Amino acid sequence: xxxxxxxxxEVEGRYEEVWLVVEEDALQQWPAGARSIVGQPAxxxxxxxxxxxxxxxxxxxxxxxxxxxxxxRSPHAAATVGRIDLTPALALPGVHVALGPGDIxxxxxxCNYEGVAVAAVCAxxxxxxxxxxxxxxxxxxxxxxxxxxxxxxxxxxxxxxxPRVRERGDFERGxxxxxxxxxxxxxxxxxxxxxxxxxxxxxxxxxxxxxVHISTQYIWGVxxxxxxxxGLPPDKVRVICHYMGGGFGSKNEPDDYTFIAAELAKRTxxxxxxxxxxxxxxxxxxxxxxTIQRLTIGAKSDGTLTALGGDFLNAVGWSGWSSSTEGxxxxxxxxxxxxTTTYGAKINQPPMKAFRAPGFVEGTFGLESLLDELASKLDxxxxxxxxxxxxxxxxxxxxxxSSKRLMECYRRAEPHWERRHEVRARSTDTVKRGxxxxxxxxxxxxxxxxxxxxxxxxxxRVTVVTAMQDIGTGTKTAMAQIAAEExxxxxxxxxxxxxxxxxxPYAAISAGxxxxxxxxxxxxxxxxxxxxxxLEIAAQRHHLEERVLDLKDGNVVSADGNLSSPxxxxxxxxxxxxxxxxGARGPNPTGMQVLTFGVQVAEVAVDxxxxxxxxxxxxxxxxxxxxxxxLGASSQIEGGIIQGVGHTLSExxxxxxxxxxxxxxxxxxxxxxxxxxxxxxxxxxxxxxxxHLTNLGSKGLGEPPIIPTAAAIANAIRDAxxxxxxxxxxxxxxxxxxLREAELRAKEREKVGAPAGV
Amino acid sequence: xxxxLNVNDHLYEFHSPAGTTLAETLRDELxxxxxxxACAEGHCGACTVLxxxxxxxxxxxxxxxxxxxxxxxxxGLREHPMVESxxxxxxxxxxxxxxxxxxxxxxxxxAKAVPTRxxxxxxxxxxxxxxxxxxxxxxxIRTWQD
Ligand code: FES
Ligand code: FES
Numbered sequence: 010x011x012x013x014x015x016x017x018x019e020v021e022g023r024y025e026e027v028w029l030v031v032e033e034d035a036l037q038q039w040p041a042g043a044r045s046i047v048g049q050p051a052x053x054x055x056x057x058x059x060x061x062x063x064x065x066x067x068x069x070x071x072x073x074x075x076x077x078x079x080x081x082r083s084p085h086a087a088a089t090v091g092r093i094d095l096t097p098a099l100a101l102p103g104v105h106v107a108l109g110p111g112d113i114x115x116x117x118x119x120c121n122y123e124g125v126a127v128a129a130v131c132a133x134x135x136x137x138x139x140x141x142x143x144x145x146x147x148x149x150x151x152x153x154x155x156x157x158x159x160x161x162x163x164x165x166x167x168x169x170x171x172p173r174v175r176e177r178g179d180f181e182r183g184x185x186x187x188x189x190x191x192x193x194x195x196x197x198x199x200x201x202x203x204x205x206x207x208x209x210x211x212x213x214x215x216x217x218x219x220x221v222h223i224s225t226q227y228i229w230g231v232x233x234x235x236x237x238x239x240g241l242p243p244d245k246v247r248v249i250c251h252y253m254g255g256g257f258g259s260k261n262e263p264d265d266y267t268f269i270a271a272e273l274a275k276r277t278x279x280x281x282x283x284x285x286x287x288x289x290x291x292x293x294x295x296x297x298x299x300t301i302q303r304l305t306i307g308a309k310s311d312g313t314l315t316a317l318g319g320d321f322l323n324a325v326g327w328s329g330w331s332s333s334t335e336g337x338x339x340x341x342x343x344x345x346x347x348x349t350t351t352y353g354a355k356i357n358q359p360p361m362k363a364f365r366a367p368g369f370v371e372g373t374f375g376l377e378s379l380l381d382e383l384a385s386k387l388d389x390x391x392x393x394x395x396x397x398x399x400x401x402x403x404x405x406x407x408x409x410x411s412s413k414r415l416m417e418c419y420r421r422a423e424p425h426w427e428r429r430h431e432v433r434a435r436s437t438d439t440v441k442r443g444x445x446x447x448x449x450x451x452x453x454x455x456x457x458x459x460x461x462x463x464x465x466x467x468x469x470r471v472t473v474v475t476a477m478q479d480i481g482t483g484t485k486t487a488m489a490q491i492a493a494e495e496x497x498x499x500x501x502x503x504x505x506x507x508x509x510x511x512x513x514p515y516a517a518i519s520a521g522x523x524x525x526x527x528x529x530x531x532x533x534x535x536x537x538x539x540x541x542x543x544l545e546i547a548a549q550r551h552h553l554e555e556r557v558l559d560l561k562d563g564n565v566v567s568a569d570g571n572l573s574s575p576x577x578x579x580x581x582x583x584x585x586x587x588x589x590x591x592g593a594r595g596p597n598p599t600g601m602q603v604l605t606f607g608v609q610v611a612e613v614a615v616d617x618x619x620x621x622x623x624x625x626x627x628x629x630x631x632x633x634x635x636x637x638x639x640l641g642a643s644s645q646i647e648g649g650i651i652q653g654v655g656h657t658l659s660e661x662x663x664x665x666x667x668x669x670x671x672x673x674x675x676x677x678x679x680x681x682x683x684x685x686x687x688x689x690x691x692x693x694x695x696x697x698x699x700x701h702l703t704n705l706g707s708k709g710l711g712e713p714p715i716i717p718t719a720a721a722i723a724n725a726i727r728d729a730x731x732x733x734x735x736x737x738x739x740x741x742x743x744x745x746x747x748l749r750e751a752e753l754r755a756k757e758r759e760k761v762g763a764p765a766g767v
Numbered sequence: 768x769x770x771x772l773n774v775n776d777h778l779y780e781f782h783s784p785a786g787t788t789l790a791e792t793l794r795d796e797l798x799x800x801x802x803x804x805a806c807a808e809g810h811c812g813a814c815t816v817l818x819x820x821x822x823x824x825x826x827x828x829x830x831x832x833x834x835x836x837x838x839x840x841x842x843g844l845r846e847h848p849m850v851e852s853x854x855x856x857x858x859x860x861x862x863x864x865x866x867x868x869x870x871x872x873x874x875x876x877x878a879k880a881v882p883t884r885x886x887x888x889x890x891x892x893x894x895x896x897x898x899x900x901x902x903x904x905x906x907x908i909r910t911w912q913d
Binding site: 681 | 806842859
């Protein structure tokens, strides 16, 4: 029965109170371990069409009569449009319509960061639209931008209501009880998502309804936002995304380009495409904001943590939200006294957007680095220090975990950790080698609502229908596996139809590591519903009781083994009739905290003369409950780690310190990892179902693997060289600074520790 | 103005004005959208095609400069075993960089059927993949003849 509840919904670590209608999840979980299809490696169901270049991405759409758009964006970090004249643009060949400030709310004349959309032109070709844009006459009154996040905090300029203070126990008393206190200031740079397909939409009006083809992570969110923005009933907005070229958190909303295309399409009566260029993408489509973290850890001499404290400064940009950079400090360890204050500084920089575990990537770098500094002060094995402070329930809000197998992750990581002696021994005078580790905590439980339908045809083949998106994570494949497993039919007999709000029920956002844990249980429930109907029919056909029948390997079988008849034979009776199953995602366990965990062990080499750092190997062990597709999962882990290596060593959005203008909008200046930068990656998943979570026991894996990478590398650098790196990316300059500091410290110690007269 | 392009052994007439890039002509005029454009500045490799067998960035190559040379795009390589190898190895996630990766990989193995790890890393370093499918791309190129 459907049940109405008021509950907390979590996406990307942010909670909202919402009303939800949930349907009870009556299915028992499958026993732990790989099954005949779920838990076995599966090749992507849409791999071939993507590899062959047949998949039509939003970028590839060519609708009849489609017009192209160029957008004039503010080149200034803080400026007002004094005068703007669009008429010269309108006079140029191929131009249809020009829009200026105020024509739609997304075009503004008061610009508080570089990249604010001011005007837009659509023309027959993109080249014509760009030429026309260049002809727009515009005068600016430029203001001095506020770029310093610390200064914004001093002025009380926040993106939200003010600092977020979270405290438990008594931090000051915890510090007083500590035998050792370590402190450190850590900084992380702005990094850019750089999805290979830029943000874009093609919009066309069909009667009083609008069709939005968009590269998005959230078909249904786009539908609602477009509907409210255009004042339409949501059912008059159809959102389509069959394939999309990466998002990483930046494509959860429709943004300015969709509304620009919608208005131009309305005015011209033609389909209009508005696509960001790579340079627009890197200025204006979101970023992982920079942070400053001022951290303190107090501990007893046996390593027991007595106090954790931090001031976390998110340099958010002009808008956005202040991520849970304090999250890892609040949640990762058992510690009675924790106090964090998080500031969301509002500065004249482009707004942040969620980027693969926002806040936790940055916060884990600070916390886990400083924890290793503590370990070396106490002369404790870093792994042992973490075990001693293991949290057996969520200390931040006193709830039990639905499941937590971090200790098992540590155990499985031991062989990798043990390599440190042998790795260090390979150091030379100039190239030092070492091994470091870091833990991971994050959300990833998913949640309702999410729905799926199953259609069984008379040939016994099955289609899963749900209006979700597959952003490259392989969820489409995972859904086919789940349906095939539940229905006892071959994987190849399942087709998955996704990507269109007009052709399927509501499906979850692909963000917050939530697609598989949200959608998977709904698909399984729908498959179970279809299976029940098939067995009802088969029971009547074979004059047997339904309860003795089951589906196995594409056959209807009886418990006594006397009956084994192909599924197509039973459903073949139906001719054109179809069996339709439907399923909904049940609720998350009440009163429990659903989280993901893991550990990574990194091996590095550092050239102490040049400051160059190489990452040679990363071993990752994560606990995300039941694994649906180990092949796809290993790819996700590798992808997360590689992005993590980029953030750690090379990626950094730079801006002009005076004007605030972005200097790294091109891929020549913004340094993404290439295949040549990739370390050896070993991944392992604990693969134990979370017994409290849904009919699957699966959590999400999109974000966990990127979280501990930076800290594991920084800790390996400390192990190799004794140097404490404090800022990301670890440039050569930062590496050399840390080495010099370590050298001075060693000299000091020698002086102090040296016996008199020597 | 009309010109011809030899793409995947098919002679196409095209009308794009001078200054049009090969990528634009392929995608916008010939509707061969398998070739992707991710940066349009020659920095990412998504638009890689073969021109007389050599990997070439179509986004910074002018259509009119190609002349009689033979252009091979992903559409012309669909039956190449490298495609199947990429799928088998899970060497793609979102798949947007993949056609360009496959074209570069084909050029590499045409030059040397069994490249070493370093040769793969060297030859493929110009093809960015933000999803980080690199380890599996390396594997796909190592095992393409399996
Ligand atoms: S699109 Fe040609 S190199 Fe990036
Ligand atoms: S697979 Fe997504 S960019 Fe390579």
